[in-house]
Amino acid sequence: MSALSLADQAKRNAAFAAVDRHVTPEVRVLGVGTGSTVVFAVERLAELKQQGRTHPDLVCVPTSFQSTQLIADAGLRTADLNDLLPLDPTGGCPASIDVTIDGADEVDSELNVIKGGGAAHLREKVVAAASKKLVIIGDHRKDATTLGEKWDQGVPVEVTPIAWRSIKSQIERLTPLSRAPAAAAGPAAAAAAFEFASPVAVLRQAVRKAGPVVTDNGNFVLDVRVGKIFDPAAVEQAIKMIPGVIEVGIFCRMASEAWFGNDDGSIAWRI
């Protein structure tokens, strides 16, 4: 293997440590995230399988075409979420995945996460919600106190292509005090949910001006810059309420732990 950059080595260390800790022989159904850090997780997974250290009937639930391909290339079996529920002896408990390992764009001190830098956050959120445990892996650049502190590319929002302009303008009319109806009442309504006076929503473009990025689900992505996010749940809900928004790349309290690789080879682990 060619020499890795410090950042890639840090990602690899975190990915290997998290896989070693969580993909025990008892794990029968594993969710596999998307992104460059997950590539290393699947590399380790393939090694463990070869060494006979995984469940003999291990199946992996992918979160994107990329992860479907990674899983297949590693000689592992894929499964659709829809096919899993009958496997659940309790009769269809939604948490039918034992553990999901996924990357992140940023993680705050309460394990709220921004995801969707790879435009896969819709499936990633669905898979995370069906998992008993969501384990986040990344390098230390992803480790923040407040969302928006380090990640300056905005919150990825998957939207229907037929209305992206109107969704963009509705998002840009939100204010730091905007609340989804369910959260509107009470003293919390007076606190700013985000830093900027108004959001800026940019349609994500493919490289070399090849047009808008199209997700695996045939939708577009708006990257919504709001500065620091003081109330991730309020921002997630306010954006999600806009008709035509399919999924918001803020994962509130879904992750149970995060592993961050440092440039010196050490790993920080947060629960």
Ligand code: 5RP
């Ligand atoms: C894809 C994601 C990725 O997990 C996130 O962008 C992190 O990617 P990477 O590991 O390449 O930094 O959310 O939608």
